[in-house]
Amino acid sequence: MTDLDNETARKTLGERLREAREYLGLKQEEVAAYLKLTRTALSGIETGQRRVEAIELTRLARLYRQSVGYLTGEEEQAALPPDVAHLARQAADLSQGDREELARFADYLRTRAKPGDG
Known part of the structure; x- marks a missing residue:
């Protein structure tokens, strides 16, 4: 993967994480506390500026009730009406x-x- 591919993948992941958080009505502060991160670190993840550790991604998937594959863009989720x-x-x-x-x-x-x- 090129640096551009990695950047695109991080941005896609970050967008999906933000959307999942907002969908559940959670605040960045709440999710950051759950992960034991600062809000700034979570913001960096959601904007694609910070890499996500595998353990963090697994915990986020559980919190957001989504598969890791959906969050990484490897799987699509059927849209609800x-x-x-x-x-x-x-x-x-x-x-x-x-x-x-x-x-x-x-x-x-x-x-x-x-x-x-x-």
Whole structure:
């Protein structure tokens, strides 16, 4: 890989990391504390100016609920419809118990849906 290829890969990774963080409504300070980094270091990662250690990338993938392959650009993720993405963002702020209750409610709605309801 050339230096230009490496720079492009770091920028792509940084963009995906920023998008994943923003999608979940997390602040840079929160993610930096999770990784035990400064906010400036996380900002450098998100702009492609700082390299990401393998352990950091694994922890970020777990936090952001994404695969490492998606974050590095090796895998694509199917885009969610806007209304579903909104629901996912809202659900991310719920407690674990509330998310479990939400999942039960979604299961209930699926079972009562009539054919052709869409």
